[in-house]
Amino acid sequence: MTKTKLTTVLAIAGFALSSTAFAQDAETSAPEVKADAETLAQAELINTPSTEGVVTDEASCTYEGGSVEELQDGTACFIQIRGEEASTKIYDGMGMGVISCEGNGSFPNEISSFNDSYCYVYLTEKTKPKTREELEAELAAETARQLAAGTDVEADADAEASN
Numbered sequence: 001m002t003k004t005k006l007t008t009v010l011a012i013a014g015f016a017l018s019s020t021a022f023a024q025d026a027e028t029s030a031p032e033v034k035a036d037a038e039t040l041a042q043a044e045l046i047n048t049p050s051t052e053g054v055v056t057d058e059a060s061c062t063y064e065g066g067s068v069e070e071l072q073d074g075t076a077c078f079i080q081i082r083g084e085e086a087s088t089k090i091y092d093g094m095g096m097g098v099i100s101c102e103g104n105g106s107f108p109n110e111i112s113s114f115n116d117s118y119c120y121v122y123l124t125e126k127t128k129p130k131t132r133e134e135l136e137a138e139l140a141a142e143t144a145r146q147l148a149a150g151t152d153v154e155a156d157a158d159a160e161a162s163n
Helices: 003-029 037-047 058-063 132-148 153-162
Strands: 067-071 074-080 118-122
Touching: 058 067, 058 074
Parallel strands: none
Antiparallel strands: 067 074, 074 118
């Protein structure tokens, strides 16, 4: 055989062997694409929009990481706003807050905080503050009741102050 033919035969044989070896390596070193059930479930949660990032009562408020507060005008949940990046099911129940302040519960009177990262969600119907006229009428009625009962308002205040 001539040198050229020998070189060609060796090159073809080397190529055939390296192709076979590469194919075997690819078969043995390729990562398995099988995922366990837990990984698949988490992937589904990451891609599914949240259904729980909503506050409707005291239990859901604490579940999502909020605190229930008694305010002058009703009971409210003070809670963090999650934001768009955490609006899927994987973040539900992790105490990260609500997805949005709007659309929570049956009382549409939520108040966003000063920096839009926290809000109050009312859990009871918001009470209207009394007007000045209503407060004055209540005070007049109480004063009249005390005077009719024969109690001295000033004497009661002095006695209370001395105790």
